Amino acid sequence: MKPFFAQIERDLLIAWQNRQDLGVVLVFFVIIIALFPLAIGANAPVLDPLGVPVIWIAALLAILAGFDRLFAQDVRDGWLDQIALSQLGLGWYALAKAISHWITAGLPLLIMTPLMAMMLNIPLQQWPPLLVALLIGSMELTLLGVIGAALAEGARRGTALMALLILPLAVPLLIFGTLASQSDRGIISPHLMLLGAVFALLLALAPLVAASALEIGETETGL
Amino acid sequence: MTDHDHKKTARKTAPSTADHRLHIDQLSVLRGMVLVIHNLSHRQSAGDICCLTGPNGAGKSTLLRTIAGRLPAAGGDISCAAPIIYVGHTDGLSGAISGRENLAGWAKINGFSTTETAIDTALSSFATSRFADLPVRVLSRGQRRRLALARLALSPADSLWLLDEPNAGLDQASSRILDDIAQKHAMAGGMVLAATHLDFAAAAKPGSLHLPGLVT
Numbered sequence: 001m002k003p004f005f006a007q008i009e010r011d012l013l014i015a016w017q018n019r020q021d022l023g024v025v026l027v028f029f030v031i032i033i034a035l036f037p038l039a040i041g042a043n044a045p046v047l048d049p050l051g052v053p054v055i056w057i058a059a060l061l062a063i064l065a066g067f068d069r070l071f072a073q074d075v076r077d078g079w080l081d082q083i084a085l086s087q088l089g090l091g092w093y094a095l096a097k098a099i100s101h102w103i104t105a106g107l108p109l110l111i112m113t114p115l116m117a118m119m120l121n122i123p124l125q126q127w128p129p130l131l132v133a134l135l136i137g138s139m140e141l142t143l144l145g146v147i148g149a150a151l152a153e154g155a156r157r158g159t160a161l162m163a164l165l166i167l168p169l170a171v172p173l174l175i176f177g178t179l180a181s182q183s184d185r186g187i188i189s190p191h192l193m194l195l196g197a198v199f200a201l202l203l204a205l206a207p208l209v210a211a212s213a214l215e216i217g218e219t220e221t222g223l
Numbered sequence: 224m225t226d227h228d229h230k231k232t233a234r235k236t237a238p239s240t241a242d243h244r245l246h247i248d249q250l251s252v253l254r255g256m257v258l259v260i261h262n263l264s265h266r267q268s269a270g271d272i273c274c275l276t277g278p279n280g281a282g283k284s285t286l287l288r289t290i291a292g293r294l295p296a297a298g299g300d301i302s303c304a305a306p307i308i309y310v311g312h313t314d315g316l317s318g319a320i321s322g323r324e325n326l327a328g329w330a331k332i333n334g335f336s337t338t339e340t341a342i343d344t345a346l347s348s349f350a351t352s353r354f355a356d357l358p359v360r361v362l363s364r365g366q367r368r369r370l371a372l373a374r375l376a377l378s379p380a381d382s383l384w385l386l387d388e389p390n391a392g393l394d395q396a397s398s399r400i401l402d403d404i405a406q407k408h409a410m411a412g413g414m415v416l417a418a419t420h421l422d423f424a425a426a427a428k429p430g431s432l433h434l435p436g437l438v439t
Contacts, residue, residue, distance in 0.1 A: 003332040003334060006332050007332055009331075013319075013324055014320055017319035077313055077315055078313025078316075079317065081309060082309070085291055085292070087333060
């Protein structure tokens, strides 16, 4: 397990040195949400039901926007070669990447969410289901993003390709997530359970898919 | 396929011709649609330093990456009964963090010693201590190279070093250090396979493997 945590530690150190990049994701999230009331007008009856979906769409876009260069720097630096030869292996490496990316992009977003919920006038009793669903949802989006970044690695126009690959896959998350967030039967709703099931599936599959994508990408297009 | 066989049964300290730790048999490697390496065979045993020579594009880097398991072989076999340490064209250093953090992270993901003294010794092996705490992005090409090579000091004694142009960008003093370290490693039972245009480990009796490059 030590190599695994060493990779997370390394990514967090690098992220801390480039911390201005973290702000970009957060500001992106806030701006998307702020644009909706501006476009629709301060018309409360129309805005009220839009609050939760708007937060979800903003979270989806903001998390995926932070992904374009997840593996690119490590490939360019030659760090991926070192990983492939190390005890860690590409699968655990991809999982470590997902965790450090969630800590630096997903977690700040989640912390910002209550403020956004207040801004959109979402009733207080809806906050717990929203936050729990968004917690699981943001982790799922991160895992999906890792798959997308690994597949698009080395391709020209990687960012656009990644969005095309990942956004359709994110549709079920968006459906379950928004329904679970608006549940009127407490936090543990059937939709949250489905969201959890998708998370379990992604947690098992995403590192494997990302690892083989990185392996193939390297051998087909490498130096 | 490369067989990262970490068996340590046949460890010997003295060079021996019977005990081949690296076997390459009839290896062929494709890059794109071009056959870069064709029917290459090579043997190396503990204590051997081997220089890999040949013109640009002859497949030196390709061979090293194939041995490291980073490229698939189109045909033939590679087996290596030693841990592999690879220092390629790219240094494997992140520009955002310091050389010391880079080296410690590398040691951790490989499960090597990460004590303060081990890292300090490795850093001083290539005289990098003076700039080891600066972010790597402010360092020169040669300084990065020295930090990348400082890894070698942390590697196990019986490991195979795959070095791709190790002394490109190094000053004379550092090149001599590299020669020195490579010879000590070979004396301790390690192996070195280095692709280089420049003199390397000149004082030793390096074997050499010449890739002629394909005439098509």
